[in-house]
Amino acid sequence: MSKGKQFAKLFEAHFKTMFREKQVWFWNIFFPIILMAIFMLIFSGNDGDEFKVKVAVVQPVKNEMTDAMLEGLRQIPVFEWKSAEPVSAGQADEWIKNEDTDGVIYLPEEGSAPIRLVVNTENERNATSQALRSIMDQFVMRANLTAAGVQEPAYRLEFASVSSGSEELSYNDFLLTGMIALALAQGGMFGMVDLVEMRRKGLLKRLRMTPVRMGLVGLSGMVVRFLLGIFQIICLTAIGVFGFGAHLNVDIPSLIVVFIAGSLTFNALGYLFSSLSKSIEAYMGMANIVSFLMMFISGVFFPVNALPEWLQGVTGYIPLTYFVEGLRDSMVYGTGIFTPELWLSIGVMAIWGALAYAIAAALYRRVRIEVR
Amino acid sequence: MPVLEVQGLRKAFGPVVAVDGISFAVERGEVFTVIGPNGAGKTTTLEMIEGILPPDEGTIVIDGLSWDRDADKIKSRIGVQPQTGAMFDLLTVQENLELFASFYPKSEDLKKVLEMINLQDHRHKRVKSLSGGQRQRLAIGLAMINDPDIIFLDEPTTGLDPQARRNIWDIVLSLKAMGKTTILTTHYMEEAEKLSDRVCIVDQGRVVTLDTPAALIGKLTKERQVQLSFLDGEGAARETQEALENMPAVARMERDGASLTLWSAQPEEALYHLFGFTRERGYRIDQVTIRELSLEDVFIAYTGKEWRD
Numbered sequence: 004m005s006k007g008k009q010f011a012k013l014f015e016a017h018f019k020t021m022f023r024e025k026q027v028w029f030w031n032i033f034f035p036i037i038l039m040a041i042f043m044l045i046f047s048g049n050d051g052d053e054f055k056v057k058v059a060v061v062q063p064v065k066n067e068m069t070d071a072m073l074e075g076l077r078q079i080p081v082f083e084w085k086s087a088e089p090v091s092a093g094q095a096d097e098w099i100k101n102e103d104t105d106g107v108i109y110l111p112e113e114g115s116a117p118i119r120l121v122v123n124t125e126n127e128r129n130a131t132s133q134a135l136r137s138i139m140d141q142f143v144m145r146a147n148l149t150a151a152g153v154q155e156p157a158y159r160l161e162f163a164s165v166s167s168g169s170e171e172l173s174y175n176d177f178l179l180t181g182m183i184a185l186a187l188a189q190g191g192m193f194g195m196v197d198l199v200e201m202r203r204k205g206l207l208k209r210l211r212m213t214p215v216r217m218g219l220v221g222l223s224g225m226v227v228r229f230l231l232g233i234f235q236i237i238c239l240t241a242i243g244v245f246g247f248g249a250h251l252n253v254d255i256p257s258l259i260v261v262f263i264a265g266s267l268t269f270n271a272l273g274y275l276f277s278s279l280s281k282s283i284e285a286y287m288g289m290a291n292i293v294s295f296l297m298m299f300i301s302g303v304f305f306p307v308n309a310l311p312e313w314l315q316g317v318t319g320y321i322p323l324t325y326f327v328e329g330l331r332d333s334m335v336y337g338t339g340i341f342t343p344e345l346w347l348s349i350g351v352m353a354i355w356g357a358l359a360y361a362i363a364a365a366l367y368r369r370v371r372i373e374v375r
Numbered sequence: 376m377p378v379l380e381v382q383g384l385r386k387a388f389g390p391v392v393a394v395d396g397i398s399f400a401v402e403r404g405e406v407f408t409v410i411g412p413n414g415a416g417k418t419t420t421l422e423m424i425e426g427i428l429p430p431d432e433g434t435i436v437i438d439g440l441s442w443d444r445d446a447d448k449i450k451s452r453i454g455v456q457p458q459t460g461a462m463f464d465l466l467t468v469q470e471n472l473e474l475f476a477s478f479y480p481k482s483e484d485l486k487k488v489l490e491m492i493n494l495q496d497h498r499h500k501r502v503k504s505l506s507g508g509q510r511q512r513l514a515i516g517l518a519m520i521n522d523p524d525i526i527f528l529d530e531p532t533t534g535l536d537p538q539a540r541r542n543i544w545d546i547v548l549s550l551k552a553m554g555k556t557t558i559l560t561t562h563y564m565e566e567a568e569k570l571s572d573r574v575c576i577v578d579q580g581r582v583v584t585l586d587t588p589a590a591l592i593g594k595l596t597k598e599r600q601v602q603l604s605f606l607d608g609e610g611a612a613r614e615t616q617e618a619l620e621n622m623p624a625v626a627r628m629e630r631d632g633a634s635l636t637l638w639s640a641q642p643e644e645a646l647y648h649l650f651g652f653t654r655e656r657g658y659r660i661d662q663v664t665i666r667e668l669s670l671e672d673v674f675i676a677y678t679g680k681e682w683r684d
Binding site for chain 2: 008011016210
């Protein structure tokens, strides 16, 4: 029978086996989607919303100075007033204790007394309190400058963020590409569990008793896994873009090259795990540990530079880092195929893939001779 | 010319010599059975013949072909049912058969195979949901999908219930009727005796003896075991024992209550005298059994090991 017919039959067998296994659907499609949705709901809630601090003010003495201060505070745009008018000290304390406000500002009782800012002790060190404190610092400094007769300060700082994309990179874009990389990587690392099962059941041995070429068996399985990968990209992208408003700028040739390089690399890692394990449990343990370690330090969920410095060093050697980067380059930044950074990612993955494959192939050869 | 000839096969795993110089020849159309205790080297021998394990020493000639030069040709002429049910669990019976058929240059008619293994009604069932006997039949179906000359069945009935076992026997007999050569290993003596043209007993990596089941049994001592139980109780049994004491046809006797066991090289002669005596006394006999010698006795005689099912 022709090689083409054999390939077609093997492809069909692998395809049916994969899609009839419910676990494959769960872990490769539903799980990444659920994980992505959860992260996007948690971390992108404030996306586009303005930063607001809820405050109240206590004005123990009403005079020209405190009125002016009150007027000045009301001009600060990020303040959201718990009560439009000043409240009593007792009421203010109550609000602080119940965390109804982020902070309460006590205007001075007499000329030289300080302006006091009171927050709940629990929140003393959080970002909102810190921001409130620096806003009040600014306010007091301005008030002092005005009192000293300076009308407008000479220097001002304006803050904005810039990303290297054509559009601003939102967290959703960042997470979507991270999740696609993670899903594809896990698909490769966990997908080779079939091989362990085939070996355990003696199916690999059985196939070797027939004239079929084992390379053809491997190739057909690989092609099926590629299809699953494409399906994963489409599903996650559709949900990210239509469900969570991620915007992409895809460079198709780059994406194809990165996808193939990444899939091959992580399949090779899966192949390596399979060569090291005699049982499904051993294989799953190995794949779980490796994928768990990699997913948090490879910039899947948050940027690598948020990690402690020593860990960032490790990150630079991990294949998932480069797969995530490559996918982000090709899907969000529209990086062209002739860009050196893209090929650095591909190169690092290729080294990992080739090493894993070589070790696994050697182990398989040895085992074939030793084990009956 | 034999269809399979192995000569001086040897295989060691580290310090353990699994197969230590096995030789035999199998004729076309034979059912050739290899039996032996666990760890005797049966599976290793078969795997070397099937081309999965390279032998350390010795030659294997299948239909005039050898593994070094004609691996693909040999693979097309043999069909193997391995010990573990190695197939695609999530595919159906028919899908498995079609897949394996695609590996070979020629294949047997699918309908005919399904009929022989009696899985026509289950052809669209996934392997996962088949019973043990059905799986085993499918494994045999996969072994014959390429219309091979030689079929290897490695313990096809182990772990099956008696009915499922009998179904497999029917398949083996119909393979023989088709003129296929079958090489069988089994745990069941009854099976070897019933199905085989010749039996090869292997122990500690060597061939202990090889012949037809009848000839192997014939080579054993001619003594038969005869068992009787008396309806008239212990006294009748004791008196009969005493009466037969000096009979040359009776080698020895043992009595346990009302039942008497005797060993004799001429059981007809011994029984003639025995029944003469009991008739004269009017003793009634409840049961008489003459135990046939079986392959099991042959096995025990040659290997010195108890046979365990």
